[in-house]
């Protein structure tokens with residue numbers, strides 16, 4: 201014993217740290233990453249590798265040389281951004297496009313606001329949407345999964361893309377949806393971004409996060425409920441025009457977005473009430489874009505739009521205080 | 526609402542309460558309670574006996590203090606307390622162990638108590654009983670509700686929700702009957718029909734034992750009717766006064782209000798025992814049980830310690846301070862106070878000495894708030910610590926802080942415990958709370 205330490209209470213800590221939370225998110229995304237590599241092959245591995253490494257490199261360079269701050273690589277948040285970005289991109293995305301996405305995600309969406317905790321918009325989504333707008337051809341070059349060593353995969357649009365296009369060309373919705381089977385939607389057998397293809401793998405990861413109390417379920421559940429209700433109403437009203445709940449819940453990155461992007465601490469509301477409104481907003485906007493917008497899926501835009509409302513939601517909704525109305 | 530679940534670590538739970546030998550010298554502080562310090566009634570050179578009054582209450586909210594040993598008063602002078610601040614102290618050199626006449630020091634349990642509440646209350650007052658659950662508020666004052674306020678439920682707090690602490694648990698097991706009799710006495714003073722002994726469900730032995738004791742006592746006298754045992758879910762800080770009232774009665778004390786406003790009076794297990802001693806045995810508070818514990822500490826123990834025993838004496842008795850100790854805490858790890866001075870002596874309210882290593886107590890480096898909301902989720906008062914932290918650090922936002930109820934903080938530490946970014950939330954909040962309370966007080970004074 202040297203000298204007794206004297207500092208104020210509490211004298212112990214939960215040992216949960218930013219690092220341990222972010223690492224848990226990475227672990228939770230591993231099943232989806234593995235599934236996507238298995239289905240899409242080495243191209244997907246390249247996208248994942250480039251995305252994660254560029255996010256780490258950029259975070260390092262910016263904190264070290266531009267901001268002269270302590271290096272924040274150790275908190276694992278750059279890995280989370282890299283993973284989420286990669287899982288939102290087609291497996292055939294050229295490496296330099298991935299890199300541009302990382303520059304936007306880390307350099308613009310995260311660091312210009314002051315780094316982790318200060319950003320208003322989800323970095324990975326900003327990166328993705330930037331690429332979607334700037335490089336639409338690459339960003340819609342979806343491939344049909346052919347397995348880890350399957351040679352060049354054939355291009356194949358996402359289910360929502362096929363349906364949107366089909367409907368615009370005057371096709372029948374029932375014919376268009378008939379080609380998709382339930383189990384395909386659940387177990388990764390469709391054209392789509394890596395993270396969209398296996399709902400099961402993503403849900404397992406999300407279950408892990410809930411179990412470890414990393415996230416609470418209220419945002420995700422309110423998104424699902426809203427999407428289900430809105431699509432049910434529309435599909436009942438006009439079954440030949442609008443797709444139904446099951447289809448909408450399982451396609452277009454809804455699981456990835458609702459479980460892993462809308463629940464991002466930094467860019468979602470602090471209170472439960474705020475979170476529920478946030479989730480309803482995301483679900484509703486997603487469905488409006490899907491039904492009436494020009495993009496086949498709307499999750500990314502919906503989350504970004506609702507990100508912007510978070511400061512307001514935080515102002516309006518507070519948790520109930522003990523002994524106060 | 527809120528709360529956290531730190532590891533229990535009650536490693537001393539199976540250690541029977543053992544009587545610590547009497548040291549050569551005791552140092553008895555005159556300010557051991559909330560309120561005015563006591564006024565000494567002895568002079569240097571006086572011979573005193575154990576249990577003899579040495580200082581009388583210094584005001585309405587104050588408590589009498591008794592010698593815990595027999596011997597000679599050596600000095601009445603300031604001496605450093607465990608934080609290192611000088612406080613008035615009576616130093617007594619121990620000679621033998623002679624007790625004041627009229628004090629019953631046997632173990633015989635006396636089950637019949639006086640019918641007149643006023644007699645009991647006077648004895649409690651004379652014995653210098655204070656709340657031993659942490660606040661050390663004079664018990665006689667608390668048992669005299671202000672006019673117009675009626676108590677509907679007496680709650681005996683046996684939660685001991687802080688990790689490591691086991692002295693209340695041992696007391697329930699070993700002196701459960703005395704605790705229940707003490708509870709019945711308090712119940713009769715308050716003239717309430719209902720009393721409940723609230724115990725967390727991680728202490729099933731205690732719950733069982735008290736249930737048996739109650740069944741026996743009910744056969745003896747109708748005075749023990751209306752007392753029950755309640756098992757509560759283990760959670761920190763379930764034993765916080767406001768949290769306990771909510772858990773037991775489903776009522777919340779309004780901000781700035783008192784438990785009696787919602788019809789509740791809360792007393793701790795050790796206090797109930799002290800009430801028993803005072804009324805049934807004429808014995809003032811001269812000793813109390815102290816848990817001495819920690820993974821790094823060689824011997825876990827629950828000790829019966831005379832008030833005013835130097836900490837060093839207790840620690841040496843058990844084998845000395847281990848090499849890898851970084852912090853010694855008086856009380857539990859969540860709300861206890863770090864000890865700066867081992868020469869300091871125990872107080873009536875000293876419940877534990879906890880030894881922590883550097884690895885156990887180190888705080889990580891502070892980083893950006895990631896807005897995870899874990900602090901708000903953990904706050905048992907429903908506050909938003911991240912917001913209070915931000916407002917405090919911005920400076921000049923006292924009105925905003927008051928609007929966001931910083932003054933309601935009970936300093937439980939759940940927020941800081943939970944924060945993954947290691948933000949010293951409570952350190953910051955404590956300061957703002959002090960400032961805001963100052964403003965509220967000044968405003969109340971101006972109104973008068």
Ligand code: SF4
Nearest residue numbers: 904934935937938940
């Ligand atoms: S210390 Fe205060 S602010 Fe922090 S959790 Fe406890 S009551 Fe809430």
Ligand code: SF4
Nearest residue numbers: 894895897898900944
């Ligand atoms: S727990 Fe810490 S990091 Fe999380 S919101 Fe509260 S202050 Fe911010």
